[in-house]
Amino acid sequence: MPEDSGKEFTMVTCSAPVNIAVIKYCEYRMFLKTTTTVACSRSFQEDRIWLNGKEEDITQPRLQSCLREIRCLARKRRSDGEADVDTAGLSHKVHICSVNNFPTAAGLASSAAGYACLVYTLSRVMGVEGELSVVSRQGSGSACRSMYGGFVQWIMGQQGDGKDSLSQQVEPETHWPELRVLVLVVSAERKPVGSTSGMQTSVETSILLKHRADSVVPARMKEMIEAVHKRDFTAFAELTMKDSNQFHATCLDTYPPIFYLNDVSRRVINLVHRYNRHYRETKVAYTFDAGPNAVIYTLQQNVEEFVQVVKHFFPPETNGGQFLKGLPVAPTTLSEELKQAIGMEPMVKGICYIISTKAGPGPRVVEDPSEHLLGSDGLPKESA
Template sequence: MASEEKPLVVVTCTAPVNIAVIKYWGKRDEDLVLPINSSLSVTLHQDQLKTTTTAAISKDFTEDRIWLNGREEDVGQPRLQACLRESEWDPAGDVCDTGPSPSFPSAPSSVCRVRVHRGCCWLRRPPGEGAACEHGRGRGRGRGGGRDLPSPRRASAGEAGGRGRLSAVPLPPPDSRRVRCQEQVGATCPVAVSPPPSVRRLARKRRSTGDEDPPPLSLSYKVHVASVNNFPTAAGLASSAAGYACLAYALARVYGVDSDLSEVARRGSGSACRSLYGGFVEWQMGERADGKDSVARQVAPESHWPALRVLILVVSAERKLMGSTAGMQTSVETSPLLRFRAEAVVPGRMVEMTHCVRERDFQGFGRLTMKDSNQFHATCLDTFPPISYLSDISRRIIRLVHCFNAHHGQTKVAYTFDAGPNAVVFTLDDTVPEFVAAVRHCFPPESNGDKFLKGLPVRPASLSDELRAALDVDPTPGGVKYIIATQVGPGPQTLDDPHAHLLGPDGLPKPAA
């Protein structure tokens, strides 16, 4: 290697799993990954659950490549390109806003949009809506149906602060989606063209400002990425959140970017922006049509609540039948309960949950966590066709938690389920031994008794006769495969040890140990 040119730069990072206690489900914009409601999560410690990602750039690489859990993936996947792309750009410019959507009046961005690319307007609308905006002066002609669009009203400079405001016009039939713009992008077009961010674009922007040192290598160099999870993937344990947060963070380190990465990680996987921070994290839904204010912010650091513990009851490590992306899109289209939840329930719950976290009020925190999990899964059942992520074992765990709390006369443990059957149970450190014993009683390990409990050590405890009677469940051997005991943890980390790199000096994955 020519050391003077540093032909290979390698960075390895880790990122955590986060578990939402106020759930995110449903997007108001599929392309920009903007949620219909805010959400709040707990970041889990990376000593137990994490994604590790190595990113390497070199002048010798001929193409971008990525390996996930030892298997090479198509780097052209849109979600990967949202983090990677630099010069390639599909029609995804800034948008103009015709007002609130009838489907989600409180979500300004779920409106019909104009996307500007190379002199063309791309009209899009949510299903069933009959209005769109058209930004060009004069009349446009639909490419598919060949129908004229009425000219929009151009607001005065005084109204729009010097730029023509865009007014709503009727949308032609669905086959007339592409409309030729009579103005040229970059000339007098009233809609600013601003491509969505990626790490490479942020790096180029940083370099062009000249405010800081340039990135370590040319942005034209290709990147190789290898990433592994130390927990089941696609089983409802937020693997995509940790994965895309780690990808964005590793790429930022290798390209020398220190900007906020919420928008980049979010476009890979919505909840990934919450994994960019430790402790307790809010993902603000935002109001802007371009999504610039839909970002993650830390509510409290990982050191805030040292007594809080997290138990993950792994029911199944199998890939779920209905992925989160497809599931939430169907819910947005068909569930009235989801709309009610987003507009009438979640805003108040965000305030209440933030208060419970800051006051370390486990009673309030636990009850609200369970209620929100239940309502999330109710919206899944309200979806048509209905979606069911919970299994019979999941429902038995729910019953176990309520029986355990009823026996103690207070909320000692609290469950939540993401889009999968595995339970995440929150409790305080002094309750962990007794509850783990209760899980062992209700779900006796079949053959892995010595490996049933992983993660943080838990001292043995016995159940009282009164508690055994109160649990009132028939034991289900093997129902819970194993338990991961963990706690609240920090955000992404950079590993300094070269032996931690997943890629070798040739930029290819190291052989499995």
């Protein structure tokens, strides 16, 4: 909620969801999120930003691009005579504080959620309205998909550089309430190869990537959208896994090759296929973005058993922290038949923890002023 004191100090806090590609690039919003507070004041000497408690370089080109675009849109609205534009705020500096409730730069689309939240919050502070997904892409290409909730597709633009591409919601977060997500955090460490630089190398060197973009993804997008509309889990799951496999095949086809998956990631893939084979149906699906962490899709009725399967084959450390986070999952007992059918040796320390979640909404303003990450002095609160 904006706080205002004679137009000298304005503060807004918003949250935006993580997006994970099922067809890369058709997205699914989750209740993993970034929260961002933006304060604007005549007393600030310079623009500043803090991420997860640490001050970062505000002069990063992608950050500057987002700030510049939002300020340009606000000035345009003012020149067009829009009455609700904070004209004083356009000449003021901003302080930005952002936190994630999930690992940052570990292959879970943290930059997408971060830039979507940043752009959305800046737009609320400066009175900018309209299509913001194009602006969010100035920070992270996939950020445009975090501008909506539920299921979202990324629509290619007409310009060759893709700068005019934008996102479009396929279905809202309420469309498929039975669909659940389990994020198996294999590593919270920063990935060695960033998504942007990795994709640039793939574009330059991978023949498979061109074939994928021209011939595979368009058809799969149509199939995935139909599966989502119909809530067809089997089609949804199999398309998701096949597309994840091909994405990482493209990473291997890159020169030099990019290795986002590790031994634990491959064991998770094996586990999912053995679990499905035991039941002779596709009950669980995996996908991996640019990192080793697995995102598991399943239906509500399978969540308890599959969480127990993960705990059995990737037992948590007895002296570790909380292994299951997010939405509650009741414990259950696995049958000996299922354990034998999967037939894998348990791997201690393979999975750091599980995040239980589901489809979430798009960006929104946090109405409770106590949730602001910045204090009345414009600096991060200690708890942020």
